[in-house]
Amino acid sequence: MTQAGFPIWWGREPSVVDTFLTGFNFKGKKIVPFCTSGGSEIGDTASRIRSLVGDDVYVDDGKRLGGQISEADLKTWTEGLE
Ligand SMILES: Cc1cc2nc3c(=O)[nH]c(=O)nc-3n(C[C@H](O)[C@H](O)[C@H](O)COP(=O)(O)O)c2cc1C
Secondary structure, three states, rough: OOEEEOOOOOOOOOOOHHHHOOOOOOOOOOOOOOOOOOOOOOOOOHHHHHHOOOOEEOOOOOOOOOOOOOOOHHHHHHHHHH
């Protein structure tokens, strides 16, 4: 599993994240996007990442991690990803 974390910039993942993701072969991996933001949700980031990495990579819908998330909720989310 590969976790890809980034801030939301202008409603989406920063272009440098796209550059990073296209520079590696993630075949057979699972990518889990997660983000921080000033308030925007993660939006259509997952579908954009899917189009970048190709059909043979599983990309989770991902999650925005707000500052208020509890440790228990974070644990539940990460355990559900395995
Ligand atoms: C260039 C730039 C664009 C941003 N665009 C958004 C945005 O569209 N929506 C949003 O909620 N936050 C936006 N932010 C805020 C960042 O997502 C936020 O600062 C980052 O997730 C880090 O969170 P923190 O400042 O609480 O540490 C932007 C920040 C920058 C520097």
